[in-house]
Every structure is written in structure tokens, then in C-alpha cells.
Amino acid sequence: MTSASTAPRSRKHLDHGAWFLVLPALIPILVLSVGPLLYGIALAFTDSQAGRTEPTEWIGTLNFRDLIHDTLFWDSFGIGLLWAVGVTVPQFVLALGLALLLDQRLRLRWLARALAIIPWAMPEVVVGIMWRLVYNPDAGILNETIRDLGLGDGRDWLTGLGTALPAVIIVGIWAGMPQTAVALLAGLQNTPHELHEAAALDGANAWRRFWTVTWPALKPIALAISALNFIWNFNAFALVYVLTNGGPGGRTRLPMLFAYEEAFRYGQFGYAAAMGCVMVAVISVLLAVYLVGRLKGEEER
Amino acid sequence: MNRTSTVARAGQYLALLGYLVFLAFPFLWLISTAFKPARELGSLHPTWIPQDPTLSNFRQAFAEQPLLQAAANSLIAALCAAVIAVAIATPMAYVMARHRSRLSTAATGWVVISQAFPFVLLIIPLFLVLKNLGLINTLSGLVLVYVVWSLPFALWMLAGYVRAVPRELEEAAAVDGAGRLRTLISVTAPLLAPGIAATALFAFITAWNEFFFALVLLKTPEKQTLPVVLTHFLGAEGAADLGPLAAAAFLATIPSLVVFAVIQRRITGGMLAGAVKS
Numbered sequence: 001m002t003s004a005s006t007a008p009r010s011r012k013h014l015d016h017g018a019w020f021l022v023l024p025a026l027i028p029i030l031v032l033s034v035g036p037l038l039y040g041i042a043l044a045f046t047d048s049q050a051g052r053t054e055p056t057e058w059i060g061t062l063n064f065r066d067l068i069h070d071t072l073f074w075d076s077f078g079i080g081l082l083w084a085v086g087v088t089v090p091q092f093v094l095a096l097g098l099a100l101l102l103d104q105r106l107r108l109r110w111l112a113r114a115l116a117i118i119p120w121a122m123p124e125v126v127v128g129i130m131w132r133l134v135y136n137p138d139a140g141i142l143n144e145t146i147r148d149l150g151l152g153d154g155r156d157w158l159t160g161l162g163t164a165l166p167a168v169i170i171v172g173i174w175a176g177m178p179q180t181a182v183a184l185l186a187g188l189q190n191t192p193h194e195l196h197e198a199a200a201l202d203g204a205n206a207w208r209r210f211w212t213v214t215w216p217a218l219k220p221i222a223l224a225i226s227a228l229n230f231i232w233n234f235n236a237f238a239l240v241y242v243l244t245n246g247g248p249g250g251r252t253r254l255p256m257l258f259a260y261e262e263a264f265r266y267g268q269f270g271y272a273a274a275m276g277c278v279m280v281a282v283i284s285v286l287l288a289v290y291l292v293g294r295l296k297g298e299e300e301r
Numbered sequence: 302m303n304r305t306s307t308v309a310r311a312g313q314y315l316a317l318l319g320y321l322v323f324l325a326f327p328f329l330w331l332i333s334t335a336f337k338p339a340r341e342l343g344s345l346h347p348t349w350i351p352q353d354p355t356l357s358n359f360r361q362a363f364a365e366q367p368l369l370q371a372a373a374n375s376l377i378a379a380l381c382a383a384v385i386a387v388a389i390a391t392p393m394a395y396v397m398a399r400h401r402s403r404l405s406t407a408a409t410g411w412v413v414i415s416q417a418f419p420f421v422l423l424i425i426p427l428f429l430v431l432k433n434l435g436l437i438n439t440l441s442g443l444v445l446v447y448v449v450w451s452l453p454f455a456l457w458m459l460a461g462y463v464r465a466v467p468r469e470l471e472e473a474a475a476v477d478g479a480g481r482l483r484t485l486i487s488v489t490a491p492l493l494a495p496g497i498a499a500t501a502l503f504a505f506i507t508a509w510n511e512f513f514f515a516l517v518l519l520k521t522p523e524k525q526t527l528p529v530v531l532t533h534f535l536g537a538e539g540a541a542d543l544g545p546l547a548a549a550a551f552l553a554t555i556p557s558l559v560v561f562a563v564i565q566r567r568i569t570g571g572m573l574a575g576a577v578k579s
Contacts, residue, residue, distance in 0.1 A: 017481065018400055021392035022408075025452060028389065029411065032427070032449040037418060039426035094320075101317050112317055114562070115324040121557035122328075123510035125528040129535070129550040130331040139347050139543055141330045147346075174327065190465075206309070224457075228416060235419045238512035242532060256513075259421040264517055269425050276422030284414075 044274040050267030063274035072250070073258060073275060077282075079165065080255040084234040086165075087172035091233075092226050094173065095180035100210075102181070103188045116178035124175065128242025131171045132158065158244050164251045168243050172233060180225050187221035188214065223294050227287055234283055255279055334547035335359070342543050358544035359552070362534075365545055368552070370523055371530040375509055376556070378440050378526060382447035383505035386455050389448075391497060394459030395489070399468075409460075412453045423450075424517055431518065438520045446514050451504040458503065462496025463489070506557055527553045 044063055048056045067073060098116065102109055119127065134140050135157040143154025157167040191214055199209045237256040240246065246253035246261075255275065263272035329349070334342065335358055337351040362368060397405045427446060428437070436442030466489055474484045512528040519525045522533070531553060534546040 018396045018402075021396050022404065024389040025393035025456070026408075028449055029452060032445060033415060033423070033452070034411070036423055036426035036430060037415070039430075040422040043425060097316065098320050101313060101320065104313060106313060106317060108314075108317060108321070112321055112324070115321060115328075117558065117561045118324060118328050118554075121506060121561045122554050123512070123528045123531075123557065125510075125512050125531050126331075126550040126554050129531065129546055130327050132535075133334050133543060133547060134327050134330055136543070138345055139334070139342050141326070141347065141349075144347050174323070178324070231416050237420070238528070241512070242535065256419060256421060259419070260513075260517075263421060263425055269429070272421060273425050276419050276425070279419045280422060283419075 040273050041277055043270055044277045046270045048269040048273070050264075050269060056270075059270070063271050064278070066271070067274055067278060073255075075250065076253045076255050076258040077279075079251070079253060080234055080279075083165065083169060083172065083236070083240075083252075083254060084230055086169040087176065087233045088226060088230045091173050091177050091180055091229060092222070095177050096184055096222075098177070098181040099184035099188055102185050116181060119175050119177065120179045120182070122175075124238035125242050127171065127175045128239050131167075131174075132243060135167055159248045161248055161251055164244055164248055168240055168252050171239060171243060172236065175239060176229060176233070180229060183221055183225045184218065187218045191217035223291070227291060230290075231283060231287065234279070331547055331551055334543060335551045337544060339544055358548035361542075362545035362549040362552075365542075366530050366533055366549065367522055368527070368530065368549060371525055371527045372553070372556075374440060374524065375526040375528075378443050378447060378515075379505045379508035381444045382451060382508040383501050385444070385448045386451045386504045387459075387497060387501040390452055390455035390500070391459055391493070394456050395463050395485070397456065398460040398463035408456065412457050415453045420450075420513055424514060428517060437518060438524050440524065443515060443518055443526070446518065447504075447508045447511065450511075450514070451507060454507075455500050455504055458500045459493075459496060462493055462500075465496075466492045502560065505560065509557055 045058055045060060046056050047059045047062075098112070102112060102116075122130075134142050137143055137154065137156040140154075142157065146152060146154040155163065157163045195213045196209060199213050204212065234254075235256055236254060237260065240252050240254050240257060244252045246257045259272045259275040259279075262268045262275065333349055333351060336354040336356075337347075338353055338355045338357065341347065341352060393408065396402075397408050424446075431437050431442045431445075434442075436445070470488055470492070471484050474488045475481075479487065510528065511526075512532075515526045515529050516532075519529060522530065531546075531549055534542065534549060
């Protein structure tokens with residue numbers, strides 16, 4: 001914050017021109033985002049319900065006290081964390097590998113770039129439908145391949161108690177990986193090639209060049225994208241809604257599915273808002289720990 | 302980089318092949334399923350290439366659900382949301398990147414915090430507000446939500462792109478006597494164009510693909526967007542009619558793929574890198 005700006009133009013207070021630039025976005029943000037978020041937090045302390053005739057009342061922390069003992073919610077929360085970590089980490093590793101490959105002068109690179117667009121461009125609902133076709137016990141290619149290889153008859157992946165969550169996680173990885181790869185590739189292409197060449201002349205091998213030249217330049221993007229991925233994955237909804245709708249037996253019921261049903265199937269707006277608050281609080285703490293840790297490492301370097 | 306050994310190169314190609322297969326096979330299977338007649342879909346030994354390809358799944362899909370109406374709804378919502386979001390986000394992102402004021406700090410903080418908010422905490426109050434405004438089950442209501450929802454990421458991306466434009470270029474223009482607005486339009490904007498395109502693209506695709514808000518806000522089939530209508534193909538038992546399901550899903554993906562294919566070159570063109578080097 002302090003010394004990065006050496007330019008004479010930076011100043012503490014915005015002038016009129018700057019306000020003119022800011023207002024078109026600031027007003028919608030305040031009215032339709034900040035406002036509703038505060039409203040949402042307030043709702044968590046009320047008994048707000050859909051289709052009620054008597055007025056909504058403040059009930060203090062009752063929703064939260066109920067929530068603490070709601071084992072179904074905490075099961076769902078645990079599944080959400082498992083899913084978010086299980087998707088984000090492999091997603092990042094695979095994306096980094098793909099980005100590094102795409103940065104090389106390989107034949108067929110164009111094809112990989114074109115294919116990488118597919119999962120990103122595809123509506124999540126279509127991704128879910130597509131993988132349901134892949135996982136389909138009879139007409140699906142996965143079980144057919146397993147049968148062809150003589151590895152048994154395959155199974156019904158999405159309804160098996162043990163296989164549903166892993167199967168869904170693989171879809172999550174597939175869906176988000178290219179987007180991460182493209183972001184990382186953009187970062188790679190901004191790293192100075194002169195440095196690479198200089199390091200190569202100095203005899204640094206590929207591994208060393210990666211850690212001394214590429215990674216430092218890539219790190220801010222890597223940090224940002226992995227943090228965002230984690231949040232997005234934790235808040236995922238459509239993929240799992242289409243693939244399993246939370247089944248079998250709640251094994252893939254992510255917290256968002258849980259809160260959605262509470263709010264829009266059972267109409268418990270206040271209780272669902274309390275769930276949202278708990279999700280925000282936990283995710284914020286996890287993220288703060290992650291980012292502060294990484295930024296500290298950055299400074300010490 | 303020219304000295305990469307043959308072994309390493311072979312390894313790279315092997316890895317690339319792995320990625321190609323992983324990325325492509327579900328999509329190829331979707332296409333394959335879309336063109337298979339019901340008889341083949343019922344058989345226990347499905348093949349990659351349909352033995353008796355047919356278009357009947359597509360006809361059936363259009364007959365079963367209002368796909369064209371849904372596509373039109375999706376297009377309107379996504380276009381409006383993308384254009385509005387980028388138009389209002391770009392100036393603010395510029396200020397956030399260039400002025401170190403308290404407002405910029407607050408805006409950056411809000412961008413980060415809003416990403417951590419689960420949509421459910423946003424959608425419940427928005428649902429109540431839009432209901433009071435009579436905007437439930439309307440595309441305008443959905444566009445409003447989409448604009449606000451894509452703003453944080455648009456600001457985040459655009460502010461990054463602005464920071465990547467060297468101040469020196471703007472200062473040089475100022476030294477040459479160009480006014481502030483002139484500098485913005487003739488120096489900064491062209492350098493930002495790929496970033497703005499990328500951001501608009503992102504906003505369009507995310508709105509086109511969006512499911513959760515549309516599911517909550519749009520109640521009647523003639524108002525619903527494509528992703529919501531697609532889920533109607535999934536039967537209650539999950540024993541969906543696979544052929545029409547695949548056909549409709551395949552069609553819904555084509556516009557997104559086309560948009561990406563058209564603009565991808567502009568994003569990755571490295572226009573910025575070129576401008577700075579020269």
C-alpha cells in the first residue's frame with residue numbers, strides 16, 4: 001500500500017473526474033449487493049419464512065443455536081469442505097501442468113487450447129448432463145470401457161454410497177481445470193523470456209528455471225486463482241444438483257444444496273440465511289489464514 | 302527452450318495426449334449419444350460411433366421442451382448483463398488501479414469479501430427485494446442480479462489489466478500535451494481492449510451458463526433460461542430420456558463454444574506485451 005506508487009498522480013482523495021468514473025458501478029454495488037448482503041445477515045436473526053401472514057420477528061440467535069445441533073447441516077458442511085479441497089488441489093496441479101505444456105512450442109498445442117475451451121465454455125448444467133451420460137451404468141462409456149478391458153461389469157457410480165462423491169469430484173476437476181490453466185498461461189506469457197534465456201545460458205535446468213524465473217512471476221496469479229477456486233468450489237451448486245441432487249443418502253449434499261432446499265423448498269428464509277452466515281464465517285477464516293500465510297512467505301523471500 | 306532433449310519432448314507429448322483425452326472424451330461421448338437412435342441407447346454395448354446415426358433426438362428435444370424460447374431468454378439475459386457490467390466496471394476498475402484512495406481500498410476489500418459470500422446469502426434478500434418490485438419471474442430481474450453478481454470479478458480482472466498498462470505510457474502522453482480524457486481514450490483504452498474483451502466474454506459466458514439464480518427467480522417455462530429448461534429433461538427418477546437430453550445439451554453448448562472461439566485469439570494475442578516491448 002505504501003510506496004508502490006511513485007507516480008505524481010496518486011493522491012489520497014478522489015477528484016471529481018474520478019468520482020464520475022466510479023459512481024456507475026458504485027451505486028449498483030451499494031443498492032443491490034452491499035445492501036442485500038446486510039439484509040441477508042439480518043434475516044439470519046429473524047424467523048422469516050415464505051408465505052407467512054403474520055409479521056416476521058427478531059428471534060436473536062435462535063437460528064444459530066438450532067444450527068449448532070443440526071447434525072445434517074454439519075455433515076453437509078464436512079462434505080462441502082472435502083469436495084472443495086478435493087477439487088481445488090488437483091485442479092490447480094493439473095492446470096499448472098497444462099499451462100506449462102501450452103507455453104511450449106509443441107505440435108497439437110492448438111488442439112489442446114481448443115479443447116480446453118470446452119469445459120470452460122460449457123454451461124455447468126450441460127457438464128453435469130454430459131457426465132451423467134459418461135457414468136450411466138448401461139449406456140455410459142465408463143462402464144463399457146471397464147467391460148471391454150475385462151475389469152468386471154462396472155457399477156452405478158453416481159448412486160453408489162462410496163463412489164458418488166469421488167465421481168462428482170472428478171467432474172468438478174474437469175469443469176474448472178481449463179479456466180485455471182488459461183489464467184496461469186496468461187501469467188506465464190507475461191514472464192520475461194529474456195530472463196528464461198539468460199538462466200538457460202547460465203546452465204540452469206528446466207526445473208531450476210521454473211522455480212527461479214517462472215514461479216515468482218506466476219505466484220500472484222496462482223494465489224488469486226486458487227483462492228477463488230476454493231471459494232467457488234465450496235459454493236458450487238449446479239453441477240451436483242444435476243449429477244446427484246445431493247444423493248445418495250446425502251453423500252454429495254453440498255452446503256449450498258442444503259441451504260437452497262431449506263430456503264426455497266421449505267421456505268425457511270431465516271434459517272437458511274443463518275446457514276449462509278456460518279458458511280461465510282468459516283470460509284473467510286480459512287481464506288484469511290491461507291492468504292496471510294502466503295503473503296508473509298512472499299515478504300520474507 | 303530449443304535445447305529440450307528428445308526424451309523430455311516425448312514426455313511432454315505424452316502428457317499433452319493425456320490432457321487431450323481427458324478434456325475431449327466426455328464431450329465426444331455427448332455428441333455420440335446425441336446422434337444415437339433409442340435402440341442403440343438401450344443396448345448394453347454402446348459404441349463410440351453411432352451405428353445408425355439419426356437426428357430424431359433433436360426433433361424430439363424441440364418437441365418436448367421450449368428450447369428456442371429458452372435460448373432467446375438466455376441470450377438476452379447474458380448479453381445485457383455482460384454489456385452493462387463491463388460498461389460500468391471499466392471506469393471504476395481504472396480508478397481502483399490508479400488512485401490509491403480510501404475508496405479504492407474499500408472497493409478492493411469488497412471485491413474480495415463478496416467472493417466469499419455464498420449466493421444463498423445474497424439470493425434470499427434479493428428474492429424478497431425483487432418480489433416487492435414485481436421482478437420475480439422476469440428477465441429484467443435476472444439481468445439485475447447477473448450484473449451485480451459479475452461486477453466483483455469484472456472489477457478484479459479489469460483492475461489487473463489496468464495495472465498492467467505502464468503508467469509511463471500515460472505520463473508520456475500527458476507530457477506530449479494530451480488531456481486526461483484524451484489519454485484515457487487514445488492510450489489506455491486500446492491497451493485495455495483485450496482485457497475488456499476478455500472480461501465481457503467472461504461475464505457473458507458466466508451469465509449464459511448460470512443456473513442457480515435462474516432456478517430461483519424464474520418460475521414459468523416460457524421465462525426460463527436454457528440451463529433451467531435443460532434440467533426438465535431429467536426425469537424425476539433420473540432415468541432420463543438419454544437421446545433428447547444429449548441432443549439438447551449439445552445444442553446449448555454451441556453458442557458458448559462459438560463465442561469463445563471467436564474471441565479467444567484476441568485475448569491471447571499478447572497485444573499488451575507487444576505494445577510494451579516496442
